Amino acid sequence: MHYLAADYLAAEPNPIVPIWQELVVGTIAFAVLCFVLMKFAFPRMEATFRARVEAIEGGIQKAEAAQAEANALLEQYRAQLAEARTEAARIRDEARAEAMNIKTDLLAQAREDSDRVIAAGREQLVAERETVARELRATMGQIAVDLASKIVGEVLEDEVRRRGTVERFMADLEGEGIR
């Protein structure tokens, strides 16, 4: 019985005790695996991941740059538009002011002209009236003389009075003419 048990124990390996050959083989095999994967497989994956991130980030950066450029252009166009608007407004204001000036000038000139025409007319009138008056005075004298010559036969004696009458008549005529 004792012999049998000893036999059994000898035949039965202890699972908790490592087999040293397996330790050696396992270590070498695992080392080979580590070497190959950590040298050739995973670093390439890291490189691919990095390249992918860079590609995405590059794309984003490109898009951002394009966006910025577009924004700058837009801003520039807006500024130009605003400038053009200001310019147009300024030109319009100037034109309006100029038109106003021209109008005022024209008005003033017209008024001046009309004043001048009126003054000239008035002067001419005065001159003509004086001429007419002078002519009339002469004609009146002639008429009066003629009249007097016709009457002379009847009333010769009072020559002084007649002249006075004529003078008075003339004076009256002039006074009325002036008025």
Add this chain to the structure above:
Amino acid sequence: MVLADELPFPPSVEDFHLVPAWVSKFTVLVWIAVALIIIFFLVLYRNPKLVPTRGQWLAESFYGFVRDRVAGDLIGHEGLRFAPYLATLFSFILLTNLFGIVPGIQISTNTHIAFTAMLAVISYVLFVAVGIRKFGFWHYWKKSLFLPAPLAVQPILIPIEFVSTFVVRPLTLAIRLFANMFAGHVILLVFTLGGFVLLNSSAWFLKPISVLSWVMAIALTFLEALVILLQAYVFVVLTASYVQGALVEDH
């Protein structure tokens, strides 16, 4: 009942040590796993493009998962440089675990503690080395062992901290993975071989029950698939979290 005599039932620890030598099913499987993983990544990533193809996407997702979800989220920005190792570790454990439910192979190399111990030792050396490199030898030990606590408690606290960080961590890493795979294999063996034992039983009414046994074996295979994924993930996450613990600033 000749067959029943030949069937190795019940399963014993011996089932895991078929030919313990330099060239055994286990060492060969480890080499196959290494070759398959290398081929997988190198073939799918032979010609990487910015816009990935299906295969490239598959390889990238695997690495990206470990890189972002484990290294990035757990360790932080500093952790990205550990992503290649963690991804290698994850792929290795995942595939060697998967061998446990691959028809024709039916056993994971991680049922041998030698392989899980090897991985645990690497994780251990990694996190200690990372800590010493960042803080310097003495500062790292001080940081790891001296917690902000009253001086009177330190005589108890320091040994506890030492054991939990520098003794228990590698042991649990190795044993957790090994034991899960070992137990999973035993369970599958029990139900699969049990089915044959029942079929060959002399009692006729036991024979149909073998079908139930095999159905259970299939159902448990799915459970085993879950355990395989989970244990690979847990190993990697714990390694990452130990590295994070070594990198973190003083309390």
